[in-house]
Amino acid sequence: MSLAAQSRSASPHPNLDPATAPPFPQAALSILQDTQLRRNVAHATDVIQANRAKRVAEKTDWLQLRDAASAIRNHALENMAAYLEQFETRCTAAGGVVHWASDAAEARQIILNLLHEENAPEVIKIKTMTSAEIQLNPFLQTAGVNVFETDLAEIILQLGNEEPSHIVVPALHINRSQVRDIFARSMHLDDLSDDPHALTAAARSYLRQKFLTIPTAISGANFLIAETGAVVVVESEGNGRMCLTLPRAMITLAGIEKILPRYSDLEVMLQVLARSATGERMNPYTSLWTGVTPNDGPRRFHVVLLDNGRSSILSRPTERQTLKCIRCAACINACPVYRQTGGHAYGSIYPGPIGAILTPQLEQMRHAQSLPYASSLCSACYEVCPVKINIPEVLIELRAQVVDQDRRRVKRLFDPMFVGMKIANFVFQVPWRFHLAQRLGRTAARVFTRSDGWIHSLPGLGAKWTQTRDLRGLPNQTFHEWWAARAQQPKRAKDPMRAKEPQ
Amino acid sequence: MHASLFITCYNDTLFPETGRAVVKLLERLGVDLDFQPQQTCCGQMHANTGFRGEAFSQAKRFVHLYRDAENVVIPSASCVAMIRDQYYGLFEDLGNDSLRNEFAALLPRIYELSEFLIDRLKVEDVGAWFPHRVVYHASCHGLRALRLDDRPYRLLSKVRGLTQLPLPNLDRCCGFGGTFSIKNADVSSAMLATKLQDIVSTGADYCAALDNSCLMHLGGAMHRQSLGMKTIHLAEILASTESSPMETVR
Numbered sequence: 001m002s003l004a005a006q007s008r009s010a011s012p013h014p015n016l017d018p019a020t021a022p023p024f025p026q027a028a029l030s031i032l033q034d035t036q037l038r039r040n041v042a043h044a045t046d047v048i049q050a051n052r053a054k055r056v057a058e059k060t061d062w063l064q065l066r067d068a069a070s071a072i073r074n075h076a077l078e079n080m081a082a083y084l085e086q087f088e089t090r091c092t093a094a095g096g097v098v099h100w101a102s103d104a105a106e107a108r109q110i111i112l113n114l115l116h117e118e119n120a121p122e123v124i125k126i127k128t129m130t131s132a133e134i135q136l137n138p139f140l141q142t143a144g145v146n147v148f149e150t151d152l153a154e155i156i157l158q159l160g161n162e163e164p165s166h167i168v169v170p171a172l173h174i175n176r177s178q179v180r181d182i183f184a185r186s187m188h189l190d191d192l193s194d195d196p197h198a199l200t201a202a203a204r205s206y207l208r209q210k211f212l213t214i215p216t217a218i219s220g221a222n223f224l225i226a227e228t229g230a231v232v233v234v235e236s237e238g239n240g241r242m243c244l245t246l247p248r249a250m251i252t253l254a255g256i257e258k259i260l261p262r263y264s265d266l267e268v269m270l271q272v273l274a275r276s277a278t279g280e281r282m283n284p285y286t287s288l289w290t291g292v293t294p295n296d297g298p299r300r301f302h303v304v305l306l307d308n309g310r311s312s313i314l315s316r317p318t319e320r321q322t323l324k325c326i327r328c329a330a331c332i333n334a335c336p337v338y339r340q341t342g343g344h345a346y347g348s349i350y351p352g353p354i355g356a357i358l359t360p361q362l363e364q365m366r367h368a369q370s371l372p373y374a375s376s377l378c379s380a381c382y383e384v385c386p387v388k389i390n391i392p393e394v395l396i397e398l399r400a401q402v403v404d405q406d407r408r409r410v411k412r413l414f415d416p417m418f419v420g421m422k423i424a425n426f427v428f429q430v431p432w433r434f435h436l437a438q439r440l441g442r443t444a445a446r447v448f449t450r451s452d453g454w455i456h457s458l459p460g461l462g463a464k465w466t467q468t469r470d471l472r473g474l475p476n477q478t479f480h481e482w483w484a485a486r487a488q489q490p491k492r493a494k495d496p497m498r499a500k501e502p503q
Numbered sequence: 504m505h506a507s508l509f510i511t512c513y514n515d516t517l518f519p520e521t522g523r524a525v526v527k528l529l530e531r532l533g534v535d536l537d538f539q540p541q542q543t544c545c546g547q548m549h550a551n552t553g554f555r556g557e558a559f560s561q562a563k564r565f566v567h568l569y570r571d572a573e574n575v576v577i578p579s580a581s582c583v584a585m586i587r588d589q590y591y592g593l594f595e596d597l598g599n600d601s602l603r604n605e606f607a608a609l610l611p612r613i614y615e616l617s618e619f620l621i622d623r624l625k626v627e628d629v630g631a632w633f634p635h636r637v638v639y640h641a642s643c644h645g646l647r648a649l650r651l652d653d654r655p656y657r658l659l660s661k662v663r664g665l666t667q668l669p670l671p672n673l674d675r676c677c678g679f680g681g682t683f684s685i686k687n688a689d690v691s692s693a694m695l696a697t698k699l700q701d702i703v704s705t706g707a708d709y710c711a712a713l714d715n716s717c718l719m720h721l722g723g724a725m726h727r728q729s730l731g732m733k734t735i736h737l738a739e740i741l742a743s744t745e746s747s748p749m750e751t752v753r
């Protein structure tokens with residue numbers, strides 16, 4: 001077992017429930033010490049990013065494609081109610097059964113009831129982040145249903161008792177030798193090597209037995225097609241295809257925002273999705289199915305449409321764009337914050353920039369208030385987003401909501417950041433206050449300025465700065481003081497370089 | 504040509520040498536400059552931390568102060584990005600029609616320094632001399648918000664004696680992010696370490712940028728680690744000439 005795996009084994013389950021997870025800075029601090037995990041994350045995201053850049057660069061019409069994808073998603077959201085009803089009608093006509101779940105608890109109960117109707121003590125699953133959002137697996141296990149993941153990454157997580165750290169590559173934080181350890185332990189294969197072929201073969205023999213014996217499956221959905229009532233699942237391994245074709249009964253869980261108006265919209269969406277997600281021109285397996293087909297695939301098919309806070313996001317003009325997301329994770333791979341911390345620090349199964357805006361909104365701003373601040377607002381996310389979600393704009397909007405919550409709390413008066421921001425605003429309103437504050441700051445800074453002219457340590461919030469950076473001592477003359485002094489001088493002497501040297 | 508200087512609260516207090524360099528540079532190029540001493544802050548810090556009402560009142564002050572300016576020059580990419588990307592939304596939510604109209608009329612006259620030189624003054628060779636090896640840090644706001652593109656490189660390429668060195672991973676954030684550097688100090692420091700590795704690997708004498716905020720972050724770590732490299736605002740390089748070289752203060 002590697003050092004990193006050992007250090008994590010002290011707490012095998014990083015807390016990904018936003019209601020109870022520690023704030024981002026705190027969660028990040030402990031992860032920053034896990035050098036193996038950080039190396040894994042940086043390497044994996046660098047590889048995916050480079051592949052994405054290559055595949056995007058070869059599309060000369062990428063910007064137009066991106067505009068089209070954004071327009072399709074906007075249109076779908078603006079007319080979501082009508083398209084969802086159309087989907088229900090078409091899917092029902094094709095032999096599917098559509099269920100509506102307003103929240104996670106309702107969705108879990110619907111799925112459990114369906115499994116009871118099927119008399120299913122076991123169920124196989126295609127990778128679905130939405131099921132992780134509603135914490136379906138632990139619920140089903142408690143209710144006596146054994147759940148088996150079939151996506152390779154999800155198997156690694158399930159067998160290794162690990163949590164997902166990425167929405168496309170959930171086991172991205174785990175490297176090959178760690179996978180070997182997990183498989184060797186859980187499949188009792190002491191001689192297993194970490195050769196990718198050997199690992200794949202081990203997973204295959206584990207999976208075949210599940211595919212052939214368990215007749216009930218749960219899937220997510222990448223898209224729902226209103227026009228035809230079809231469900232679309234996009235994957236790389238073919239294990240999803242197995243789940244979609246072998247079982248007798250299939251239950252699909254999908255967020256209501258997954259709706260697309262027309263079948264032909266896939267022409268655009270599948271192009272941007274594969275290139276953005278995995279840096280491939282086309283993903284290996286794209287499965288579409290519409291209701292049930294006699295003698296082909298599942299005989300009973302259910303779709304559970306999940307709201308869980310989405311319609312409230314839809315009602316807000318700035319935040320609505322969050323729902324355009326097609327879960328490609330390009331923003332996550334591009335994020336310099338995620339690159340340092342990986343996914344677990346976000347305390348949610350949705351990490352990275354998209355998680356930082358989606359999670360607090362799904363929680364109706366009751367939890368995860370630290371996430372909108374888990375960004376330097378560098379805009380790398382917005383730059384790569386294939387549906388043009390202005391993530392920094394939404395982050396700033398959510399920060400304003402967090403501050404508005406703070407304004408109503410007494411504890412704000414003891415929060416140095418809050419008090420500091422109020423004082424700064426008071427100071428910035430009137431020039432003489434600003435100039436007085438500059439002079440007072442200059443005097444105060446002298447106390448901390450060492451003989452080299454730099455400040456090496458500060459108290460209070462300033463200590464957060466000086467933990468890794470020095471700060472140059474404040475110059476003796478501000479710019480506006482210099483300008484005023486210069487105006488006093490005769491015109492010829494106005495060489496800026498003759499300014500009184502600060503320090 | 505006339506231009507009003509918005510020096511920014513940050514430069515006024517912490518980096519007055521940048522302001523002096525802008526004055527020296529633009530006056531050398533024949534620009535008639537004025538400076539409004541009533542100026543304080545553009546509101547970026549408050550807006551980006553979630554203090555929308557406070558940011559609005561600072562934004563309103565800015566618009567009122569500069570509404571009659573022929574051109575406004577700002578030696579800070581992130582402050583220009585604040586004005587371009589966020590003022591409209593603030594005024595939409597909290598302002599009235601007359602404020603929105605005033606801002607709409609003012610906006611095309613607001614320039615980041617390199618934009619002002621290349622787009623307005625149409626000059627690339629500003630007559631500068633700076634005999635050092637320089638790596639340019641394309642700050643996130645300059646790169647992605649303002650899309651400054653090759654403007655800084657074009658200006659640097661005309662500086663006599665200067666050697667430009669390419670920066671690996673130049674589009675990656677340095678980790679400053681305003682109050683992010685305090686609220687998420689540990690992650691910010693980790694990002695800083697990654698960025699510093701790339702910058703130091705170039706072996707440059709100076710790391711230059713159009714944002715003193717990034718440079719305070721990078722320069723603070725360079726000093727802490729005694730790396731021997733210095734930071735410098737692009738204005739100070741462009742202001743430097745053989746007969747009047749740049750001040751050395753950092």
